[in-house]
Amino acid sequence: MKTLRGNALSGYSWLMLVFLYLPILILVLYSFNDSRINATWTGFTWKWYVSLFENRQVMQALMNSLTIGVISSVIATVLGTAAALAVKHYSLRWSNIFNGLMYLPIVIPEIMMGLAMLVLFSQMQMELGKVTLILAHVTFSMPFVMVIISGRLADMGKDLEEASQDLGATPWETLRYVTLPLIMPGIIAGFLMAFTLSLDDFIISFFVAGPNSTTLPLYIYGLVKRGVSPEVNALSTLLIVSTVLLVVVAEIFRRKDSKNNQSIL
Amino acid sequence: MKKIIHLDSIEKRFADTVVVPSFSLSIEEGEFLTLLGPSGCGKTTLLRMIAGFEQPTTGEIFLDEKPLSHVPPYQRDMNMVFQQYALFPHMTVEQNILFGLKMKKVNAAEQQKRLEEVLQYVQLTELRKRTPKQLSGGQQQRVAIARAIINNPRVLLLDEPLGALDYQLRKSLQLELKNLQKNLGITFIYVTHDQEEAMAMSDRIAVMNKGRIEQIASPAEIYNSPQTLFVATFIGENNIFQENGTNAAVRPEKIKLYPVDSDKDKHKKLGTIADAVFLGNLRKVFIRLEGQDMTVMAHQYAGDGLDWQVGDQVAIGWAQTDEVILPC
Numbered sequence A: 001m002k003t004l005r006g007n008a009l010s011g012y013s014w015l016m017l018v019f020l021y022l023p024i025l026i027l028v029l030y031s032f033n034d035s036r037i038n039a040t041w042t043g044f045t046w047k048w049y050v051s052l053f054e055n056r057q058v059m060q061a062l063m064n065s066l067t068i069g070v071i072s073s074v075i076a077t078v079l080g081t082a083a084a085l086a087v088k089h090y091s092l093r094w095s096n097i098f099n100g101l102m103y104l105p106i107v108i109p110e111i112m113m114g115l116a117m118l119v120l121f122s123q124m125q126m127e128l129g130k131v132t133l134i135l136a137h138v139t140f141s142m143p144f145v146m147v148i149i150s151g152r153l154a155d156m157g158k159d160l161e162e163a164s165q166d167l168g169a170t171p172w173e174t175l176r177y178v179t180l181p182l183i184m185p186g187i188i189a190g191f192l193m194a195f196t197l198s199l200d201d202f203i204i205s206f207f208v209a210g211p212n213s214t215t216l217p218l219y220i221y222g223l224v225k226r227g228v229s230p231e232v233n234a235l236s237t238l239l240i241v242s243t244v245l246l247v248v249v250a251e252i253f254r255r256k257d258s259k260n261n262q263s264i265l
Numbered sequence B: 001m002k003k004i005i006h007l008d009s010i011e012k013r014f015a016d017t018v019v020v021p022s023f024s025l026s027i028e029e030g031e032f033l034t035l036l037g038p039s040g041c042g043k044t045t046l047l048r049m050i051a052g053f054e055q056p057t058t059g060e061i062f063l064d065e066k067p068l069s070h071v072p073p074y075q076r077d078m079n080m081v082f083q084q085y086a087l088f089p090h091m092t093v094e095q096n097i098l099f100g101l102k103m104k105k106v107n108a109a110e111q112q113k114r115l116e117e118v119l120q121y122v123q124l125t126e127l128r129k130r131t132p133k134q135l136s137g138g139q140q141q142r143v144a145i146a147r148a149i150i151n152n153p154r155v156l157l158l159d160e161p162l163g164a165l166d167y168q169l170r171k172s173l174q175l176e177l178k179n180l181q182k183n184l185g186i187t188f189i190y191v192t193h194d195q196e197e198a199m200a201m202s203d204r205i206a207v208m209n210k211g212r213i214e215q216i217a218s219p220a221e222i223y224n225s226p227q228t229l230f231v232a233t234f235i236g237e238n239n240i241f242q243e244n245g246t247n248a249a250v251r252p253e254k255i256k257l258y259p260v261d262s263d264k265d266k267h268k269k270l271g272t273i274a275d276a277v278f279l280g281n282l283r284k285v286f287i288r289l290e291g292q293d294m295t296v297m298a299h300q301y302a303g304d305g306l307d308w309q310v311g312d313q314v315a316i317g318w319a320q321t322d323e324v325i326l327p328c
Ligand SMILES: Nc1ncnc2c1ncn2[C@@H]1O[C@H](COP(=O)(O)OP(=O)(O)O)[C@@H](O)[C@H]1O
Pocket: B014, B019, B037, B038, B039, B040, B041, B042, B043, B044, B045, B046
């Protein structure tokens, strides 16, 4: 009876996994398919990947994605860290409200965020392009950075910072010699997370991108409108693989024991 | 002796609850003062106010006659040993200990000289390159002390520094700390909820109850002449006899037991032995009083001849001078 239920349960779990990953698996599989038509398998090939790297438009989109990703996640990490530190240290009456407002963008539908930012940028008569993309990406990734770093700060408690001050360190010295080294894994995790979000984003980017700032997801969308080609599959596969890798590394950093973080310093 | 710290009618409220009601206290240079009280009575809060991590709601704290309310913690010439040590996990023992001197921009040669001295003193020389995680609780405790005393502070604040250690280690470190304090001549303000520890180490004990200081005196005076019911019962064991509006406290070792038919002039109360607990050097005897809902405890030492059994009828008595009258 027990094993029967166990089997049924594990069968169900497997079904869930298949349901979740089958589409991605098929996409990855067909990126190695020799045939241009998706439906039939004719043999293994790398040629779609090779042709991607020879395609100037793809390379341009990749460059755009990387530039926007790096710049926006650096800014988001700095601002997110500062916000997390501020919320911790100024535990004023309104810090809860501030906290809530910081996290709200995480749950607001992306399409609303995109639309709102488009409206804002055109009100301010800003030309859509890399700058607007960077601003938008900072906006949606900063709360995630803040969540990760706030968690880290909460784990750390206030004793260590107080001990530092007690030993004569000014608040700046405390930040530099105690707080920042201890939350560094969180900062790295936050940065990687922000970078991943930026690399992956389609909906918000769709609203605020300009003609010369096509990112990889936007480029893929453009291709798909003309039909799903093996190049699209290959490009998507690369995007998925890099995303998964980044998230895994970010998670490793996020979970790094706060009491044993010599190794990365 | 010279006053080093003076607390002038300080009070601390969190939101609307009064954690430390208004009181004043002077601490003398070079003394070992212990704040003793049960958990949650406001000892840590008081210590944190002195260190500068909390501001008194009203009142002022003086160090060497200078008011401290606008002096941030990093400019106060005192150091704190935290309850959980608060060692920096990303630094070695050596780096932890040197942190204070680095922040004060003491020159490198002086830093090294004092480091060697302190490492010797707390016997950590061999462990200097380890990180706090690689140390036992007792060793971490030494690092915490070393990190504080290397700065030669005017005052050392210690918040239950031995609380996390096991009994044996605690006993031996109590003596070490006491010696350290005597040798260095630093004023210690020591927080504990352990009355034995307070008795063993302090020059003066401030007994706290619900944020109030009930009595400040030497350990002997606290024990022999408690001024309040709380002090009488919190420090050591005591028998409280309520008689026409007053409380009379008599220590168990002052209670004498007599057979009901002898020394009749010394009898104060009659009762029955309810229990006797053997503790090695002494026996604790519990006597149920006749006609009163009260159990008296008496200490019986080996060799005093009388071997009381549960159920025996007994008379108790004590010398009038051993009785401490307390206000209700
Ligand atoms: N930051 C704070 N906010 C609100 N209440 C506090 C705060 N710190 C301490 N308290 C309260 O003050 C009382 C005394 O605490 P504490 O000084 O830590 O006691 P002790 O160290 O004697 O155990 C406790 O009831 C505690 O809940």
